Amino acid sequence: MLKLLKRKNDLIKKILLYAVMTCLAAVFVFPFFAMVTKSLMTSGEYWSATLKMFPDKMMWANYKEVFTASGESESGISYMMLYLFNTLKICFLSTLGLLLSASFCAFGFTKIKFPGRNAVFALTLATTMIPQSIMIIPLYSLYTRFGWIDTHYPMWVGMWFGGGAINIFLVMQFMRSLPKELTESAEIDGANIFRRYFQIILPNCKTILAVIAVGAIVGPWNDIQTPLMYLESREIYTLALGISQMRIDNLVDMPVLLAGCVMMTFLPLAAFVFNQKFFVESVITSGIKG
Numbered sequence: 001m002l003k004l005l006k007r008k009n010d011l012i013k014k015i016l017l018y019a020v021m022t023c024l025a026a027v028f029v030f031p032f033f034a035m036v037t038k039s040l041m042t043s044g045e046y047w048s049a050t051l052k053m054f055p056d057k058m059m060w061a062n063y064k065e066v067f068t069a070s071g072e073s074e075s076g077i078s079y080m081m082l083y084l085f086n087t088l089k090i091c092f093l094s095t096l097g098l099l100l101s102a103s104f105c106a107f108g109f110t111k112i113k114f115p116g117r118n119a120v121f122a123l124t125l126a127t128t129m130i131p132q133s134i135m136i137i138p139l140y141s142l143y144t145r146f147g148w149i150d151t152h153y154p155m156w157v158g159m160w161f162g163g164g165a166i167n168i169f170l171v172m173q174f175m176r177s178l179p180k181e182l183t184e185s186a187e188i189d190g191a192n193i194f195r196r197y198f199q200i201i202l203p204n205c206k207t208i209l210a211v212i213a214v215g216a217i218v219g220p221w222n223d224i225q226t227p228l229m230y231l232e233s234r235e236i237y238t239l240a241l242g243i244s245q246m247r248i249d250n251l252v253d254m255p256v257l258l259a260g261c262v263m264m265t266f267l268p269l270a271a272f273v274f275n276q277k278f279f280v281e282s283v284i285t286s287g288i289k290g
Contacts, residue, residue, distance in 0.1 A: 032265070039063075039258035046255050062259040069252045070242065073235055080260075082235055083242035086152065087221060090238065091267075094156040095216040099209050102163030106171035107197050111183050128165045140229060150232045155220060167212050174208040175201065210275045218268045239264060 034053065038046055039062055041055040070079040108114075109121050143154045162168065182204070186196045202209075220226075220238075227241040237245065243260045246252050252260075 035258050036262055039255055039262050041255045043253040043255060046253070059255065062256045063263065065252065065256045066260040066263065069256060070246060071251075079234065079237075079242065080239075083237050083239045086236055087239040090152055090155045090220045091217050094159040094220050095213055097156060097160035098163035098167060098216045099213060100163075101160050102167040102212065103171050103202060103205060103209060104197060105162055105168045106175055107201055109168070110172050110175045111196070111201070112193070124162070124165050125169060136229070143230065149230055150236070151230070152236060154230045155223075155226050155238075159216075163216075167216075170212060171205060171208055174205055178204055214268075214271045214275050217271045221264070221267055 037054055040058045040060070041052070042057075042059055045052055045055055067078050067080045070083075072078055073082055105124075109117060139154070143149060146153070148154050148157075178201070182200050183196050186200055191199070222240060223238070224240040224244060227238045231237055231241060234242075234245075243257065243264065246260070247257050
C-alpha cells in the first residue's frame with residue numbers, strides 16, 4: 001500500500017513538473033512564434049486594428065522580398081547577400097580566433113610552469129570586472145590610428161588575442177581534468193609545446209570548445225552596436241545592421257522586416273541544435289568532476 005501511494009505521489013510530481021515546464025516553454029517560445037506568423041502576413045493584416053495571430057494567406061513572398069527590397073550593389077549582387085557574406089566572414093574569423101587563442105592561453109596557464117603564472121592569470125581574470133562601455137572610446141581611438149574604421153578588422157581581430165578571460169577560465173577548468181600523463185608522456189617522447197597543444201590537448205578539449213563556439217558565433221551574428229560604430233559603407237554592413245537600416249530607410253514593411261529577423265535566427269538555432277550533445281557532455285563531465 002505504501003509503495004502504491006509513493007508511486008502515485010511520484011506520478012503526480014512528474015505531471016506537475018512537466019506541466020510547469022510546458023507552460024514556461026510556451027512563454028519563451030511565444031515571441032518567436034508570433035514573429036514567424038506575423039512575417040507571413042500582409043501589411044494590412046499586420047497593422048489591422050484587431051489582433052491577429054494567423055494570416056489569412058501565407059505570404060511566403062515576404063522572405064523573397066527581403067533580398068530584393070535591399071537593392072543591388074555595383075557588382076550586381078543583392079545587398080542582403082553581401083550582408084550575409086560579411087556576417088559569416090566575421091563569425092568565422094572571430095570564432096576561429098577565439099577558440100585558438102583562448103585554448104592556447106589556457107594551455108599555457110595549466111600545462112606550462114613559468115614565473116608569475118598565478119599573478120598573470122589573476123590579472124587576466126580581473127579584466128572581467130572592467131565594464132565594456134568604458135572600453136568603447138579607447139578602442140575607437142586605437143582603431144582610428146590603425147586606419148581600421150569602415151573595415152571589418154575591429155570586429156574580429158581582437159578575438160585572436162586571448163579570446164576573453166571567461167573563455168580562458170572555462171577551457172582551463174576543463175584542461176585541469178585531463179590526465180597529466182597525456183602531456184608528460186608526449187614530452188618524454190620529444191614532442192614540443194606546439195605539438196602537445198595541437199595533437200594532444202585540442203582533440204581532448206573539443207567538448208568545451210564546441211560549447212564556447214556557440215557563444216562565439218551568436219555574439220557577432222547578433223551584434224549591432226559594434227558594426228554601427230565602425231562601419232560606414234553599405235557594402236560592408238553586417239546582417240543585423242543591414243536589416244535595421246532597411247527599416248530606418250523605409251525600404252520594407254514590418255512583415256518583410258520580421259521575415260528578415262526570422263531568417264537571422266537560423267544560424268544561432270542551428271549552432272545550438274548541432275552542439276546540443278556537447279552541452280550535455282560538458283554538464284555530465286562537470287558533474288563527474290565535482
